[in-house]
Amino acid sequence: MSVEKSSKAARGTVQCDNSSFSLLKANDFMAENIRKTVKEKNILLINITSSAGSGKTTLMQETAKRLKDKLKMKVLVGDLETERDADRIKEAGVEALQIVTGGICHLEAQMVWQAMDQIDLEGVDLLFVENVGNLVCPASFDLGEDYRVTLIATTEGDDKPKKYPRMFLTSDLMLVSKCDLLPYLPFTVEAVTKDARDINPDLEVMEIASTSGQGIDEWCNWLLAKVKEKQEAKAVTA
Ligand SMILES: Nc1nc2c(ncn2[C@@H]2O[C@H](COP(=O)(O)OP(=O)(O)O)[C@@H](O)[C@H]2O)c(=O)[nH]1
Numbered sequence: 001m002s003v004e005k006s007s008k009a010a011r012g013t014v015q016c017d018n019s020s021f022s023l024l025k026a027n028d029f030m031a032e033n034i035r036k037t038v039k040e041k042n043i044l045l046i047n048i049t050s051s052a053g054s055g056k057t058t059l060m061q062e063t064a065k066r067l068k069d070k071l072k073m074k075v076l077v078g079d080l081e082t083e084r085d086a087d088r089i090k091e092a093g094v095e096a097l098q099i100v101t102g103g104i105c106h107l108e109a110q111m112v113w114q115a116m117d118q119i120d121l122e123g124v125d126l127l128f129v130e131n132v133g134n135l136v137c138p139a140s141f142d143l144g145e146d147y148r149v150t151l152i153a154t155t156e157g158d159d160k161p162k163k164y165p166r167m168f169l170t171s172d173l174m175l176v177s178k179c180d181l182l183p184y185l186p187f188t189v190e191a192v193t194k195d196a197r198d199i200n201p202d203l204e205v206m207e208i209a210s211t212s213g214q215g216i217d218e219w220c221n222w223l224l225a226k227v228k229e230k231q232e233a234k235a236v237t238a
């Protein structure tokens with residue numbers, strides 16, 4: 001951690017150094033192995049990120065219920081402790097494996113690589129990684145994913161993208177979750193979208209509510225289209 005000795009410091013701004021350069025280089029190497037493997041096996045890999053409690057596991061459950069008869073889907077899920085999320089996803093009818101990080105606040109490519117070795121990937125079309133819940137560290141670790149999807153819940157406040165810009169900069173799709181609560185909260189989709197797109201103009205945005213089903217068909221259709229796109233691209237190059 002270093003304090004910029006400029007006017008920023010005078011204003012009390014503290015800037016973080018990236019002192020984990022070699023760790024990130026090692027991570028990138030493993031992420032490339034994952035990317036190659038999922039390409040060879042024709043699997044679409046999605047990295048789901050958000051703060052804790054934004055609705056990632058609930059979304060995995062609803063996605064599993066809708067897609068399990070249309071394609072072969074599996075989920076790897078990271079948490080500091082417990083197997084609760086994997087159990088919830090299994091109840092929805094798809095195979096899930098918990099990665100217990102034992103205190104580490106993000107998933108690293110090496111952990112995903114090891115977990116992939118423990119499940120049968122034969123015939124899998126769609127593999128999700130539900131990352132550990134926070135908007136900071138998971139943003140810096142490439143997991144070899146095809147797409148990074150970040151949830152921002154209406155309960156978190158619409159000011160988060162500019163506070164945690166790296167997560168939104170590195171995401172392909174932002175799901176505004178818990179939209180069923182919009183009538184009760186000082187949160188606007190327009191404000192969160194504007195701030196997120198100031199950071200990343202290419203960011204796609206969808207509004208969802210897993211509890212009411214709002215936007216879940218649109219989300220599932222997005223996934224089906226991405227699976228098809230990847231499989232067709234592989235067929236052309238084969
Ligand atoms: N109102 C509302 N609550 C939700 C929604 N999705 C999830 N939740 C609730 O939010 C809490 C955290 O959800 P969970 O899926 O465990 O979040 P995760 O920590 O990101 O995996 C749970 O109590 C869920 O029932 C939603 O669309 N609307």
Ligand SMILES: [Mg+2]
Pocket residue numbers: 056057058085130
């Ligand atoms: Mg969860």
